[in-house]
Amino acid sequence: MKILVGYKRVVDYNVRIQVKPDGTGVVTDGVKLSANPFDDIALEEALRLREKGVAEEVIVVGIGPADLTAHLRNGLAMGANRAIHVQTADAVSPLTAARTFLKLIEKEQPGLVILGKQAIDDDANQTGQMLAALWDRPQATFAGKVEIADGKATVTREVDAGLETIEADLPAVITTDLRLNEPRFIKLPDIMKAKAKPIDVIELGSLGIDAADHIKTTHYAAPAKRSKGVMVKDAAELVAALKQKGLL
Amino acid sequence: MSKILVIAEHLDGKLNGATARAVSAAVAVKPESIDVIVLSDAPDAVAAEAAKIDGVSKVLTVARAENAHAMAAILAPQIAKAAAGYSHVFAPSTTFGKDLAPRVAALLGVSQVSDVMSVEGAHSFRRPIYAGNAIITVEVDTASTVVATIRTASWPAAASNGSAPVEALTVDVALPSHTRFVNLQQGKSDRPDLQGAAKVVSGGRGVGSKENFDIIYKFADKIGAGVGASRAAVDAGYCPNEMQVGQTGKIIAPELYMAIGISGAIQHLTGIKDAGTIVAINKDGEAPIFEIADIGLVGDLFKILPELEAAL
Numbered sequence A: 001m002k003i004l005v006g007y008k009r010v011v012d013y014n015v016r017i018q019v020k021p022d023g024t025g026v027v028t029d030g031v032k033l034s035a036n037p038f039d040d041i042a043l044e045e046a047l048r049l050r051e052k053g054v055a056e057e058v059i060v061v062g063i064g065p066a067d068l069t070a071h072l073r074n075g076l077a078m079g080a081n082r083a084i085h086v087q088t089a090d091a092v093s094p095l096t097a098a099r100t101f102l103k104l105i106e107k108e109q110p111g112l113v114i115l116g117k118q119a120i121d122d123d124a125n126q127t128g129q130m131l132a133a134l135w136d137r138p139q140a141t142f143a144g145k146v147e148i149a150d151g152k153a154t155v156t157r158e159v160d161a162g163l164e165t166i167e168a169d170l171p172a173v174i175t176t177d178l179r180l181n182e183p184r185f186i187k188l189p190d191i192m193k194a195k196a197k198p199i200d201v202i203e204l205g206s207l208g209i210d211a212a213d214h215i216k217t218t219h220y221a222a223p224a225k226r227s228k229g230v231m232v233k234d235a236a237e238l239v240a241a242l243k244q245k246g247l248l
Numbered sequence B: 001m002s003k004i005l006v007i008a009e010h011l012d013g014k015l016n017g018a019t020a021r022a023v024s025a026a027v028a029v030k031p032e033s034i035d036v037i038v039l040s041d042a043p044d045a046v047a048a049e050a051a052k053i054d055g056v057s058k059v060l061t062v063a064r065a066e067n068a069h070a071m072a073a074i075l076a077p078q079i080a081k082a083a084a085g086y087s088h089v090f091a092p093s094t095t096f097g098k099d100l101a102p103r104v105a106a107l108l109g110v111s112q113v114s115d116v117m118s119v120e121g122a123h124s125f126r127r128p129i130y131a132g133n134a135i136i137t138v139e140v141d142t143a144s145t146v147v148a149t150i151r152t153a154s155w156p157a158a159a160s161n162g163s164a165p166v167e168a169l170t171v172d173v174a175l176p177s178h179t180r181f182v183n184l185q186q187g188k189s190d191r192p193d194l195q196g197a198a199k200v201v202s203g204g205r206g207v208g209s210k211e212n213f214d215i216i217y218k219f220a221d222k223i224g225a226g227v228g229a230s231r232a233a234v235d236a237g238y239c240p241n242e243m244q245v246g247q248t249g250k251i252i253a254p255e256l257y258m259a260i261g262i263s264g265a266i267q268h269l270t271g272i273k274d275a276g277t278i279v280a281i282n283k284d285g286e287a288p289i290f291e292i293a294d295i296g297l298v299g300d301l302f303k304i305l306p307e308l309e310a311a312l
């Protein structure tokens, strides 16, 4: 079985995002970029399934600009067999990303697609669900535990009410939550080895999908700031302050 | 004029309070009508609750045995079909809505507006990106159906004085059998629900252990609060996952939020930005949580919490 993994490059989660004063975007020049944390988890899960003998091949997919190569090499260094780079200069919407993945699925025929539950730049949380809909296959979102056996995935999902377990026939789409696993670190020799692994480059425009985005972002703003409050010196003062606000 | 379909969230025969928050966002669009759709094997009790929400024009019920559990793959085709004639489809931005709404959107051939914070117009909304560190205004093409999830912390629950009619709807669509419900392990708690509670007390890594977390529960019970946690506390096994507050946990807006032994990482803060009053108790006076706390107290939580209880 092949596993396709979403491997998006985003602004690193430690970066303090600044909105441009003119409201046209956020500052990304010179900012550290990394793999979306949920996608590192997706790749880790795929690698573990390969190590268990459930899968033979793990393919990382990045949709983005020409300079995505170094990012995809990281995925290969972590252990993916090969990478697919769908090249486009424009930011893609979750629907376009889902349509792109569907095209790759038609070609690669994977048994499983693992994506992050959300990209931490757009925080959309849509692509996996959309892909599953377009593919007409099961979705197991917010996965905290995955078991694959007998052509089925048994997935425990982190939901508001607690932990939900569902069973999905393969092929299926899984999206990862943070507690699914702890991604491995990339080792230096693996970076060398990754240089020899193949990266297929495909132009988004050649896939024949409708990539029009009917949602336009017209303005970026910094969030409303909470003003700095007061410090109290002990428990008695805290209780008094809360009583004064009518909160106790 | 807009016609809005709101997807009801429910569990064990009870309507989830997030539904009335999604209705508030629908009201802000100033539509011609707001219909709530309840998909269930036995929708009557939930529909009766939904019918009371102010602003609702009518409640549509889809009763099918397959709807016994909220499985997106099964619900989405029914909703996509029922959505014909509606300009907007709204769902709460809970794990239920986040799982389901994008699947509906894709079937309708549109992208989704996630986590709507405010309505600027029938096709214009504000939403957070980058863990709430930027707020964008988006315009949806007027020819497309608007599928959106509603950030529950940004909207009050609509009141329940209404009496909308309830209509049974037959949705003729084949449903897949490829996805099956196995079980749901619910955290059993008599405490106020985290997402609806007026007061929330959260513990972080500073609490130190699962056993120590009792001190958080005890204090919360004393003031009638719901209990939350940071990701570090959940990861360390001090408490179950459904208690996590933040970017990837629950986004909440209680009147009072008390962060105890929590440093204040941006991913945590994004979950509490809309709280009325934020109180921080932390032994490190430099902890970032103090930059946004309304009331801060530097000290050892194991000393302060018993003192607080005694002072109440």
Ligand SMILES: Cc1cc2nc3c(=O)[nH]c(=O)nc-3n(C[C@H](O)[C@H](O)[C@H](O)COP(=O)(O)OP(=O)(O)OC[C@H]3O[C@@H](n4cnc5c(N)ncnc54)[C@H](O)[C@@H]3O)c2cc1C
Binding pocket: A013, A037, A038, A120, A178, B203, B204, B205, B206, B207, B229, B230, B231, B232, B233, B244, B245, B246, B247, B248, B249, B250, B260, B261, B262, B263, B264, B265, B266, B267, B268, B271, B281, B282, B283, B284, B287, B299, B300, B301, B302
């Ligand atoms: C993609 C992504 C998503 C994330 N999503 C979330 C999320 O949804 N929610 C979330 O919370 N985090 C999230 N995180 C993790 C986040 O970055 C932080 O790691 C986490 O919030 C830290 O939790 P903490 O404050 O409990 O622990 P720490 O940062 O370790 O802080 C513990 C605090 O306790 C204090 N302390 C220790 N002992 C005592 C004592 N005896 N008395 C008083 N104070 C004491 C310390 O001074 C310290 O400030 C996410 C991270 C990533 C990368």
Ligand SMILES: Nc1ncnc2c1ncn2[C@@H]1O[C@H](COP(=O)(O)O)[C@@H](O)[C@H]1O
Binding pocket: A005, A006, A007, A008, A009, A036, A038, A039, A042, A061, A062, A063, A064, A092, A094, A097, A114, A115, A116, A117, A118, A119, A120, A122, A123, A124, A125, A126, A127, A128
């Ligand atoms: N441009 C992209 N390149 C690779 N994977 C992507 C891309 N966009 C979305 N994905 C995948 O879809 C997941 C969810 O993204 P989103 O719906 O944007 O929150 C991500 O974690 C990725 O796994």
